[in-house]
Amino acid sequence: MTGAFLVRTHGGADAMEWTEHDPGQPGPGEVRIRHTAIGLNFIDTYQRSGLYPMKLPFVPGNEGAGRVVAIGEGVEGIAIGDRLAYQGVAGAYAEERLLPVSRAVPIPDDIDDETAASVLLKGLTAYYLLHLTWPLRAGETILFHAAAGGTGLIACQWAAAIGATVIGTVGSDEKVALARNNGCAHVINYRSEDFVARVRELTGGRGVDVVYDSVGKDTFERSLECLRPRGLMVSFGNSTGPVAVPDLGILARKGSLFLTRPTGASYFQTRADTLAAADALWAIIRSGKVRVHIGQRFALSEAPAAHRALEGRGTVGSSLLLP
Template structure:
């Protein structure tokens, strides 16, 4: 048995229960892991609320790091005592758990467990957005919404290291200052400024090549006005609500724009894809191109409080739950 945060029915943060959850020995292709750090992400709140439906009851969470305690049959390349990290396997909010061995990676020397737990989902998201969804090029200009958030801080630093000009948005002066310290050339407070007008000003009327938007409904429409003709709108999250486009001709009127809604499952379908992204991510951390900011930590038992802080936009950088 392991203590875990269990969702028995969907709803607000109060539906999460700190209780015992059964953990068996690892089966074919699995390893058992004692978790040392767990990452908090908006997708956790979507699953908890029912926006992204899962069969209940389930253990919440999608990202973590820990130490292998047992190896199941058929597993190669992993041993008891290895430090490992993962993303995309539901059940992270637990002291101990089983994982599919082909969906985890070793944590390299020079990267601590909390950093690994903070970056696997957010950092691999930044990887596919910057290198696969639109392979950014030196000299291009991008707009990144919620630039002071966990994914935002990783991505804006990474983009800057590639020679990209980064414009960010944030919701407070404190967050504006933080984003300026993490790769953004300019940051717009979207609560006090018209960010579309300011982007046009900063780009001398041209617009940006790509908008990366994890905010969703509150920023989507104006983001289209930030793009150059044939630019790309990347909607990769919906923290403020789900986006809909009832009239596709808006894309032609605003410059024959492209829109995509990517998810990580389609960018890391096979283990080589996962290893490619993890190698690039950990390499960028070890080189200093990305400095990971863990803004807050919570005891795992207080996951509901952590969800409230995230949904109320009270967090910056990455948030970690500690078993």
């Protein structure tokens, strides 16, 4: 018998209860993996709290890496002991789990398990934001909120590698240098500076081509004021609360703006899509143009404390839970 955190009722961090948990034997098209590292992401807190309702009870967590310990019927090309990573499928806060092979990503020999577990969900998010949602081009200017977060550090470096000018916002003075050293040409502490005025100053009044916003309620409406006419607002998270747009006319008044709310589930509907994005991620990491920053490591048993740190804006870069 192995252990896992279980959410029986939606709620705060303490809604996660450590319990004995037998994931069972893998069925057709599945493998059983023993985790070596588990990624921590804001979506974990959304699902735990009920902002994104889940069928109860469930094991939280959407990103991890581990070794195959059992293989189900019909699985080809995977052997016991192989290293696999995954993203976007709940069940990670466990010592062992069942994983559909359709969601499994082989970990290359030159990528370690901690890097894979800390970067796959956030790195694939950065990939679809920069390459699919808006195919970013050299010479364009973007505003990226939460630039010192796990996704932000990856995306800002990647955008700079493409040749874009990156303006990042952070929530504390301590995070300014980190963002500046990871792709941001300009960094704004949005708690002490008027980020709209600063963006307008930095762009000579024009505004940015794209805003990428995972913060949500606290930044959404003011971010619209940072865009050039016909610019794109990408809302991809809700760390300060969900966003509502009751009056679409605001997009017209702010300059015929575009607005999208993308999710990885829409962009990675097939394993081929996922593997292609993962290959691009491994390649940009190998190039040295994107460096992976693991800011915190918690024991798996400390998952509630890790959630409190994440929700309290007390983390930088990626965070791991280690079984």
